[in-house]
Amino acid sequence: MNRFIPVIISAILAGACSQPVQEKEDQTLMEASKQELATALGEREQLISLMCEITSATDRIKHLENVLTVANAHTGENKSQRAQILGDIAAIQKTLRQRRQQLAELETKLKNSAMFSQELQNSINAMHSQIERQTTEIESLRGQLTAANQLIGDLNTTVDSLNTAVLDVSEELNATQSAAVILENELNTCYYVVAPKAQLKEHKILETGFLRKTKLMKGDFDRGFFVISDKRNIDTLDMLTEKARLLTSHPEGSYTIIEHDGRKTLYIVSPDRFWNLSNYLVVQTD
DSSP, X not given: OGGXXXXXXXXXXXXXXXXXXXXXXXXHHHHHHHHHHHHHHHXXXXXXXXXXXXXXXXXXXXXXXXHHHHHHHOTTOOXXXXXXHHXXXXXXHHHHHHHHHHHHHHHHHHHTXXXXXXXXXXXXXXXXXXXXXXXXXXXXXXXXXXXXXXHHHHHHHHHHHXXXXXXXXXXXXXXXXXXXXXXXXXXXXEEEEEEOHHHHHHTTSEEEETXXXXXXXXXXXXXXXXXXXXXXXXXXXXXXXXXXXXXXXXOTTSEEEEEETTEEXXXXXXXXXXXXXXXXXXXXXX
16 A cells, blocks of 8 residues: 555645546546455465465375374285375375465565555464474374385395295205105115025025025125015015915014915014014015
């Protein structure tokens, strides 16, 4: 309004002028005042609208705080949800920067307005403070989310390390178990042959001669002539003929031989004792 004072002074000094000129000056002053009032009211409306937007930002921040609290309580939340929260935080930060700039521009305009007052300045100051609080809160939320993501990353690394350790232990256990099975199978491997004397001598399993002591499996005998079996699975052996007899030593009482229809059958009644002295069984059938 102050800028119109020169116009008013000019009008008073021009009292000697004609009445039409005075009326024209008054009309110009009235139109200018209306325009200034309309501008000031428009700026005030912008300020009220901006105040509502700043308040709504507080609600959005509170909502994000709740979402982040739930997400932190459930560390299993997926990465996409945390990425969404991070995106919302960035959007609010951008909005706050825009609101701060808009408020500063409106403050400058209102200070030059005829409707500016200390009460209006107090409202603007309160809005400045609210924006600053919101900025601090949203930065705190971003820090919490970053820390949570780091914690989850560390936990994932720990879990991966543990999984690797478990896998290594499992592989080592499997290897140990496999080695134990192989060893057990080897310990339970037995060899037997049921053949006439001539074949036993042919394969150097049996060595005899005039005035020479009989030797059984001495030296380089043919191991390929033996049948390979498992002590745990063999409990009977058909010896093909009634003249069959055991040449290898096996504890008495660990086996029995029964003849049926002119054929003898060997029954192993105590495998542990039977194979205790040797893993080889030689049966001569003549």
